[in-house]
Amino acid sequence: MSKYKPIIILTFDDGTIIQYILIKLIRIFFKLPATIFIITGLLYDPHTGELLLSPYISKLRELFKLGIEIASHTHTHKDLTVLKLNEIENELIKSKLYITKILGVPPVGFAYPYGHYNYFTQKIVIKYYRYSRIYDFKININTQFNQYAISSIGIEARKTVIRIIYWLLKSKHKIVYNKRKIMIVLVFHSPKSIIDTFFMIIISFIICWLKNTDYVDVLTLRDAIKLFTDNNDKDKILK
Numbered sequence: 284m285s286k287y288k289p290i291i292i293l294t295f296d297d298g299t300i301i302q303y304i305l306i307k308l309i310r311i312f313f314k315l316p317a318t319i320f321i322i323t324g325l326l327y328d329p330h331t332g333e334l335l336l337s338p339y340i341s342k343l344r345e346l347f348k349l350g351i352e353i354a355s356h357t358h359t360h361k362d363l364t365v366l367k368l369n370e371i372e373n374e375l376i377k378s379k380l381y382i383t384k385i386l387g388v389p390p391v392g393f394a395y396p397y398g399h400y401n402y403f404t405q406k407i408v409i410k411y412y413r414y415s416r417i418y419d420f421k422i423n424i425n426t427q428f429n430q431y432a433i434s435s436i437g438i439e440a441r442k443t444v445i446r447i448i449y450w451l452l453k454s455k456h457k458i459v460y461n462k463r464k465i466m467i468v469l470v471f472h473s474p475k476s477i478i479d480t481f482f483m484i485i486i487s488f489i490i491c492w493l494k495n496t497d498y499v500d501v502l503t504l505r506d507a508i509k510l511f512t513d514n515n516d517k518d519k520i521l522k
Contacts, residue, residue: 287465289466289467289499290465290500290502291469291490291500292317292466292468292502292503293315293316293318293469293487293490293501294317294318294319294320294394294416294435294468294469294471295318295319295320295471296320296356296394296471297320297321297328297335297356297360297472298319298321298322298337298356299328299333299334299335299336300335300342301473303336305471305474307346308484309487310346310350313488313491314491315487315491315494316351316503316506317503318392318503318504318505319351319352319353319354320416321335321336321343321353321355322337322360323356323358324337324358324377324378328473329359340385343385344386347386351503352503352505352506353386353390354394354504355378355382355390355393355394355412356396357374357375357378357396358374358375358377358378358381361374362396362397363400363407364399364401364404368407371407372407372411375407375411378390379411391412391413392412392416392504392505393414394415394418395408395415395416395417395418397418398417398435400415400417405431408431409431413430413505414504415430415431415432415433416468416504417432417433417435418435418470421435422436422447423466423467423511424463424464424466425465425466425512428511430508433504433508434468435469436467437470438471438472438483441482444486447467451493452489452493464511466507466511
């Protein structure tokens with residue numbers, strides 16, 4: 284049997300200017316990669332009113348050069364499950380074209396607004412993206428893995444995140460051999476307070492330490508999928 288290291292992915296939803304600053308800090312000081320899912324067709328976050336990153340092309344390119352994966356969170360952050368076919372495709376295509384024009388390469392990843400999806404929306408997303416992330420507060424296990432419904436845990440669910448970090452720290456020095464692979468996708472939104480910011484930095488510091496002691500792998504979501512899936516399935520998922 285093989286020993287598998289847990290895989291941790293830091294993801295950011297919406298793509299705000301505040302997130303841009305935090306991602307740079309995490310990348311520069313902690314050397315951690317991340318994936319950011321951006322809203323491409325708005326100037327301000329439709330819920331918080333925060334300034335969005337997508338109009339600032341130089342900043343997006345800067346993150347891309349730092350090794351940050353830029354992925355789609357639709358064009359205007361609408362719930363796809365209540366839209367018509369042409370409206371869904373409009374949200375997906377416009378976002379993909381916008382990112383491709385800026386970076387020179389098409390995005391392969393997509394995150395559902397609000398985490399809402401169904402069989403119909405999933406079939407359409409498959410046409411335009413290579414993977415998609417949902418928002419269900421679960422971890423991913425390779426024996427039950429679906430690259431078009433990748434589970435994630437919101438960082439605002441602090442008790443859940445703390446339990447996971449505690450489990451990782453507790454089992455760090457144990458030799459556990461298991462056929463299962465575990466992938467933990469954490470979702471960061473813009474911090475609403477100094478406490479939120481402090482919590483995000485502490486979590487990033489712990490993850491950095493676990494990575495540097497070779498207990499976990501920390502990757503972009505695109506790269507994590509390649510490592511997470513069996514060799515025979517890699518070409519079918521991401522090229």
